[in-house]
Amino acid sequence: MSKKIFSGVQPSGNLHLGNYLGAIKNFVELQNEKNTECVYCIVDLHAITVKQDPKELRRNIRETLAAFIASGLNENKSIIFNQSSVPAHSECAWILSCIARMGWLNRMTQFKEKAGKDKEKASVGLYAYPVLMAADILLYDTTHVPVGDDQKQHLELCRDIAQRFNNDFEAPNFLKVPEPLIQKHFSRIMSLKDGEKKMSKSDESDLSRINLTDDKDKIINKIKKAKTDTMPMPKKDENFKNRPEALNLLEIYSSLSNQSLEKSCDEFAGKNFSFFKEKLSYLIVEKIEPISKEIKRLLNEEKHLDKILLEGGEKANEFASTKVKEMKKIIGF
Numbered sequence: 001m002s003k004k005i006f007s008g009v010q011p012s013g014n015l016h017l018g019n020y021l022g023a024i025k026n027f028v029e030l031q032n033e034k035n036t037e038c039v040y041c042i043v044d045l046h047a048i049t050v051k052q053d054p055k056e057l058r059r060n061i062r063e064t065l066a067a068f069i070a071s072g073l074n075e076n077k078s079i080i081f082n083q084s085s086v087p088a089h090s091e092c093a094w095i096l097s098c099i100a101r102m103g104w105l106n107r108m109t110q111f112k113e114k115a116g117k118d119k120e121k122a123s124v125g126l127y128a129y130p131v132l133m134a135a136d137i138l139l140y141d142t143t144h145v146p147v148g149d150d151q152k153q154h155l156e157l158c159r160d161i162a163q164r165f166n167n168d169f170e171a172p173n174f175l176k177v178p179e180p181l182i183q184k185h186f187s188r189i190m191s192l193k194d195g196e197k198k199m200s201k202s203d204e205s206d207l208s209r210i211n212l213t214d215d216k217d218k219i220i221n222k223i224k225k226a227k228t229d230t231m232p233m234p235k236k237d238e239n240f241k242n243r244p245e246a247l248n249l250l251e252i253y254s255s256l257s258n259q260s261l262e263k264s265c266d267e268f269a270g271k272n273f274s275f276f277k278e279k280l281s282y283l284i285v286e287k288i289e290p291i292s293k294e295i296k297r298l299l300n301e302e303k304h305l306d307k308i309l310l311e312g313g314e315k316a317n318e319f320a321s322t323k324v325k326e327m328k329k330i331i332g333f
């Protein structure tokens with residue numbers, strides 16, 4: 001059976017190693033699988049749920065596209081576009097917001113984290129965000145959604161919304177109920193400064209993450225400064241519970257070298273962290289520096305980038321506008 005893949009990344013700047021290992025690296029693998037159709041979206045409508053500077057947003061949309069291409073996505077193999085260029089996303093999101101229940105959205109932990117203490121001041125968009133995400137996915141009859149672990153709850157909501165729509169309108173299977181594709185291992189990369197906090201674009205400290213635009217010196221410096229503990233490198237059967245930083249760095253190493261955590265533990269057990277950190281920096285530089293250089297090169301080719309988005313938008317629009325038309329008919333419009 002053929003697979004239909006959809007995933008999205010916010011153009012909110014500072015794309016990092018977590019985005020790469022948790023999502024983009026898998027986008028590329030799926031793009032190269034047989035019988036698999038991929039749609040990858042730069043979700044600019046999601047980005048404006050928090051305040052954005054228009055100039056920076058425009059730049060970040062291009063930078064996210066450049067990061068996709070530099071990581072190995074190919075506009076001739078996948079549909080790559082930005083969300084705001086396909087009106088069906090907003091239209092479908094409104095329809096689905098009349099299907100989703102307040103109670104379901106009230107359970108979303110990411111809203112609670114992002115809104116912080118002052119929920120009253122968060123935008124309505126930030127609250128309704130997972131409904132837009134469901135629209136993104138459901139418009140394309142998506143079968144699988146590759147994401148990092150932090151998006152799991154949003155995908156469960158998307159499944160609930162699809163089922164509820166199909167039931168309410170007695171339209172069995174009209175909206176396809178998608179499966180999450182979350183890697184068993186390495187789907188949650190943690191901050192370099194705190195092994196219990198997710199690596200994140202919005203962390204104030206740039207030292208907490210490796211950005212996809214970091215050069216060699218920055219990468220080496222950040223790994224040198226990454227938090228560790230005072231014990232030697234752990235063995236594979238050791239309890240990592242009190243050593244989240246050691247586990248995170250070993251997971252990054254394993255994911256980048258496509259080997260199991262056990263194998264990486266065997267490689268470094270008993271050695272000191274400075275030895276391991278040198279090898280880790282070397283590996284990150286080897287994998288990330290070419291991407292970083294290519295992003296910078298592509299950013300000088302604005303016309304080329306804009307053309308990719310324009311053409312991708314046209315292809316996406318063809319599919320999504322038909323789906324939303326059918327949806328409106330089912331509803332009674």
Ligand code: TYM
Pocket residue numbers: 006007008009010011018019020021022023024043046132133136137145146147148149150151186187188189190198199200
């Ligand atoms: P966003 O832009 O926050 O992140 C993009 C992708 O990167 C993954 N990710 C991580 N993976 C591992 N470790 C981390 N520290 C880490 N940080 C981020 C995310 O899980 C995600 O896969 N709501 C989504 C964007 C979205 C979307 C969609 C995704 C909008 N519509 C439809 C899939 C399908 C988001 O904010 O991702």
